[in-house]
Amino acid sequence: MSDINDSDFNFIRELVYRESAIAIEPDMKYLVESRLTTLARKSEFRGINDLIERLRSSRNVDLEGRVVDAMTTNETSFFRDSHPFDTLCEEVLPTIASSQSDPIVIWCAACSTGQEAYTIAMAILERCPVLAARVSIIGTDISREVIAKAQSGRYNRLEVNRGLPAHLLTKYFSQDGLSWEVSQALRDMVQFEEMNLIKDWDQMSPMDIIFLRNVLIYFDPDVKTRILRNTSKYLKPHGCLFLGLSETTLNLQTDYTRVTTDRSHYYKVA
Numbered sequence: 001m002s003d004i005n006d007s008d009f010n011f012i013r014e015l016v017y018r019e020s021a022i023a024i025e026p027d028m029k030y031l032v033e034s035r036l037t038t039l040a041r042k043s044e045f046r047g048i049n050d051l052i053e054r055l056r057s058s059r060n061v062d063l064e065g066r067v068v069d070a071m072t073t074n075e076t077s078f079f080r081d082s083h084p085f086d087t088l089c090e091e092v093l094p095t096i097a098s099s100q101s102d103p104i105v106i107w108c109a110a111c112s113t114g115q116e117a118y119t120i121a122m123a124i125l126e127r128c129p130v131l132a133a134r135v136s137i138i139g140t141d142i143s144r145e146v147i148a149k150a151q152s153g154r155y156n157r158l159e160v161n162r163g164l165p166a167h168l169l170t171k172y173f174s175q176d177g178l179s180w181e182v183s184q185a186l187r188d189m190v191q192f193e194e195m196n197l198i199k200d201w202d203q204m205s206p207m208d209i210i211f212l213r214n215v216l217i218y219f220d221p222d223v224k225t226r227i228l229r230n231t232s233k234y235l236k237p238h239g240c241l242f243l244g245l246s247e248t249t250l251n252l253q254t255d256y257t258r259v260t261t262d263r264s265h266y267y268k269v270a
């Protein structure tokens with residue numbers, strides 16, 4: 001037996017879609033129930049029905065944000081799908097650095113708990129150290145909770161065991177009880193902010209490189225197109241975009257062309 005009825009389920013689906021464009025499929029009621037039951041338990045509610053009743057009774061932006069936050073999928077790891085970081089350091093970054101003397105800005109959009117942004121910093125410090133001082137990395141995500149964790153720079157054993165080579169763990173992290181904390185060298189290169197890809201573009205400034213990986217998969221084709229068109233507006237003329245392994249601009253009306261390298265690919269504005 002379900003914890004919530006169809007009307008409440010659809011109310012939550014519509015709220016999450018309106019606020020984040022994340023599409024909750026009709027067969028994902030179990031996911032809504034389990035995530036919102038946890039949220040209700042952590043918050044001041046007697047249960048999921050009490051939480052939904054509060055949402056229905058009057059507009060509560062903070063609570064809506066917490067519901068959207070609870071429905072995000074934040075799967076990530078250090079050096080996820082490693083090849084884009086090779087392409088970044090071997091090809092993209094040196095080319096951009098030699099074509100201009102300005103600081104180089106890398107935007108890690110939908111960065112979840114920060115591993116991707118810190119990975120970019122480590123890859124650059126290891127492989128293009130002379131360029132590191134010119135690079136700043138900005139990580140953004142819709143979820144307040146994951147941005148707070150990214151800012152804390154603290155990871156547990158399971159998290160550092162996923163994708164992070166041992167020599168980089170000892171070089172760039174210090175152990176504090178059961179956690180590992182990122183070094184000042186990484187903190188100096190990376191900062192984090194909340195940002196909703198379907199709403200908050202006014203706060204953005206021109207970028208040299210954009211990582212937009214493993215988030216378009218949650219959106220329908222119109223939203224993907226809108227987000228990709230926005231990224232192309234904020235990419236500098238020489239700029240490059242990295243998508244996730246299973247993501248593509250194919251069949252979407254954008255002005256990107258795909259550049260294929262030995263081990264990965266990226267996109268440039270045509």
Ligand SMILES: C[S@@+](CC[C@H](N)C(=O)[O-])C[C@H]1O[C@@H](n2cnc3c(N)ncnc32)[C@H](O)[C@@H]1O
Nearest residue numbers: 020072074076110112142143196197213214215
């Ligand atoms: C699967 S994680 C990907 C993390 C990282 N980019 C990676 O590839 O490992 C997807 C992230 O997208 C974020 N997200 C979902 N909808 C969003 C939106 N509308 N605006 C900004 N971030 C969003 C989620 O909060 C989540 O942290």
